[in-house]
Amino acid sequence: GQQVMQIPQYQHVQEGEDFTTYCNSSTTLSNIQWYKQRPGGHPVFLIQLVKSGEVKKQKRLTFQFGEAKKNSSLHITATQTTDVGTYFCAVSLNAGNMLTFGGGTRLMVKP
Amino acid sequence: DGGITQSPKYLFRKEGQNVTLSCEQNLNHDAMYWYRQDPGQGLRLIYYSQIVNDFQKGDIAEGYSVSREKKESFPLTVTSAQKNPTAFYLCASSRYGTANEKLFFGSGTQLSVL
Numbered sequence: 001g002q003q004v005m006q007i008p009q010y011q012h013v014q015e016g017e018d019f020t021t022y023c024n025s026s027t028t029l030s031n032i033q034w035y036k037q038r039p040g041g042h043p044v045f046l047i048q049l050v051k052s053g054e055v056k057k058q059k060r061l062t063f064q065f066g067e068a069k070k071n072s073s074l075h076i077t078a079t080q081t082t083d084v085g086t087y088f089c090a091v092s093l094n095a096g097n098m099l100t101f102g103g104g105t106r107l108m109v110k111p
Numbered sequence: 112d113g114g115i116t117q118s119p120k121y122l123f124r125k126e127g128q129n130v131t132l133s134c135e136q137n138l139n140h141d142a143m144y145w146y147r148q149d150p151g152q153g154l155r156l157i158y159y160s161q162i163v164n165d166f167q168k169g170d171i172a173e174g175y176s177v178s179r180e181k182k183e184s185f186p187l188t189v190t191s192a193q194k195n196p197t198a199f200y201l202c203a204s205s206r207y208g209t210a211n212e213k214l215f216f217g218s219g220t221q222l223s224v225l
Contacts, residue, residue, distance in 0.1 A: 006153070009151070030210065030211065031210065031211050033213060033214075035214075041218070042216040042217060042218050042219050043154070043201070043216050044216070045213040045214065045215075048211065048213065050211070088153060088154070090154075090214075092210030097210050098144075098156055098159060098169065098210060099210050099214070101146075101153040101154040101155075102153055103151075103152055103153040104151075104152070104153050106151070
């Protein structure tokens, strides 16, 4: 199956610091999605990226898709305690494939 | 109130026992999925169904079975052949079943072995 690496696995930050998680694939991707799972909760869709070099923003969250469509990043500016949770990327080679999830990055924010 | 309902929230399985996890959706979605989540790990696909009366194995189907007799329902049975069933099980749905659609998840079932 598709291999997708997500780093780091864990990240502790002080409230107000920035945070970035990366999703890397060895093969060119059709699209990438990002999900957030709060502790004890279920994954919730955040965004989908489709175009090479695409950048999308949602308030303090910035999502990027690499030029080669092999990697992506999620950056949070000035973290808040409400950002706590695990962030997953999910990738696909083409629209006919099922999504493959990365291992997730667990974000912990110290107030 | 539309969404995906999973039950029960917690389930315990005895040695050699089959257990069934329920998943119901009222979103009128064609596709439904079952994922397994182990602590500190990502989601792994067990089975998926893109249409009633049809389903396909995912990456880790061994020891599991499913049925899709109704569009709204996609129950998962964890059989005694699954030797390490303790995990968090998530059901999801999407409108048509293509990988460029977002997934809607239920609240999950935590299965533990007694």
